[in-house]
Amino acid sequence: MSVNKKSLFEAEDIVLADFAKALGHPARIAILKELAKRKECICGEIVEVLPLAQSTVSQHLQELKKVGLVRGTISGVKSCYCINWENFEKMVNLLNLAMGEITKQKLEDSCC
Amino acid sequence: MSVNKKSLFEAEDIVLADFAKALGHPARIAILKELAKRKECICGEIVEVLPLAQSTVSQHLQELKKVGLVRGTISGVKSCYCINWENFEKMVNLLNLAMGEITKQKLEDSCC
DNA sequence: TTCATTTATCGTATATTTGCGATATACATA
DNA sequence: TATGTATATCGCAAATATACGATAAATGAA
Numbered sequence: 608m609s610v611n612k613k614s615l616f617e618a619e620d621i622v623l624a625d626f627a628k629a630l631g632h633p634a635r636i637a638i639l640k641e642l643a644k645r646k647e648c649i650c651g652e653i654v655e656v657l658p659l660a661q662s663t664v665s666q667h668l669q670e671l672k673k674v675g676l677v678r679g680t681i682s683g684v685k686s687c688y689c690i691n692w693e694n695f696e697k698m699v700n701l702l703n704l705a706m707g708e709i710t711k712q713k714l715e716d717s718c719c
Numbered sequence: 720m721s722v723n724k725k726s727l728f729e730a731e732d733i734v735l736a737d738f739a740k741a742l743g744h745p746a747r748i749a750i751l752k753e754l755a756k757r758k759e760c761i762c763g764e765i766v767e768v769l770p771l772a773q774s775t776v777s778q779h780l781q782e783l784k785k786v787g788l789v790r791g792t793i794s795g796v797k798s799c800y801c802i803n804w805e806n807f808e809k810m811v812n813l814l815n816l817a818m819g820e821i822t823k824q825k826l827e828d829s830c831c
Numbered sequence: 832t833t834c835a836t837t838t839a840t841c842g843t844a845t846a847t848t849t850g851c852g853a854t855a856t857a858c859a860t861a
Numbered sequence: 862t863a864t865g866t867a868t869a870t871c872g873c874a875a876a877t878a879t880a881c882g883a884t885a886a887a888t889g890a891a
Contacts, residue, residue: 611876612850615770616745620752624745631740632879633728636817640732643824648831650838658727663880665839670878680831684837684888687831690821699818705748706811712755713804723846724880744849762868775850777869782848796858796867833891840885847878855870861863 623705626698629674634659634667639690642677648688735817738810741786746771746779751802754789760800 613621630636634657641656642648654664668688671677675694680687725733742748746769753768754760766776780800783789787806792799 610850612771613745616749620745620748624743624748627739627748628743631736631743633725633732633736634879636732636736636739637728639821640817643821646826651836654838659724659879660881661838662840662882666879669839678831681838681887686838689831690825692825695821699822702814702818705752706814709751709755709802709807710811713802722880746849763866766868771849772851773868774852774870778849781869793857793868798868835890836888838886838888841883843881843883845879847876849874849876851873853871853873856868858866858868860865 619701619705623698623701625674626676626701629671629676632667634664635671638664638667638671639676642688642690649685650688651685653688731813731817735810735813737786738788738813741783741788744779746776747783750776750779750783751788754800754802761797762800763797765800 613624616624630639637657638653641653645652650665650668653668654661657664659667668677668679672679675691676698677688678691679689725736728736742751749769750765753765757764762777762780765780766773769776771779780789780791784791787803788810789800790803791801
C-alpha cells in the first residue's frame, strides 16, 4: 500500500468507517459494555475482565480514545475511563442514518 | 501477536465485531450504498465509482462476501452483486441490540 | 525516603489489511 | 477460431493492527 486511499472517499463514510473500525474487535466491544455497566470505570477492572495482558488492554483503550468513544482522566494512581456519550451518540446516529439509507432502498426483487 | 485471542471473547461480541470490521473501511461502506442504490449491481460499475483499482475493489467485495453482507452470482461474463438482506438485517439488529444495551446504561452522572 | 501499585509507553514479533499490476479464466462476439 | 471484455486471483510491497513483556512515571502508603 504505497498510498493510503481512504481520504478519497466521502467524508461521512470515512467518519463512519473509523467508528466501525473501532468496534471491529471484540475486546473493544467488551470494554464499551464494561464501561457502560460500571460507575467507577477503572482500568484495572477492565484488565481483570478481559483475557488480555494489561498493556494490550491499555492499547485498546487508547484506540477507543482516539476515535472519541471513550474519555479518560487520571485520578491519583488510578485512571478513570468512561464512555464519551456525545460521540457515542454521534456514532449511533451515523450508523442509523447510513444503515437506514441502505435498508430504505431494499427492493422487492433482488437481482441475485 | 503469537496467538489470536479473539476466540476468547463472547460469541455475540465476536460476530458483531466481524460485521463492524467489514464496515471499517470507507470503500466497503461506499460499495454497500452503491449496491443498495442500483438494481443491476454489476462489479464494473462499482469499480468506476470508486477511486481504487479493479483488483482492490474485487478484494473488498470478497471481504463483504466473507462476512455475508453481500451475495454474488456469475451471469455470463459479468458478475452480479447484491446485498444479502437477511444478514444485513441481522447485523443491524445486532448493532441496535449492543448499542442499545450500552446506551440504556447511560447514567445521569458520568464519573469523568 | 523507600516500596508497592497502577497505568502508559516502548520495543519487538507476528498477523492482517490495503493496494497494485500482472495474469488466468470464462464468456461473448466477430 | 481468434479477439476482446469482465472479473477473480496471485504475488508482492507497504502499512497497520494485535499482542506481549519490560520498563518508566506517578502516586500512595509504610
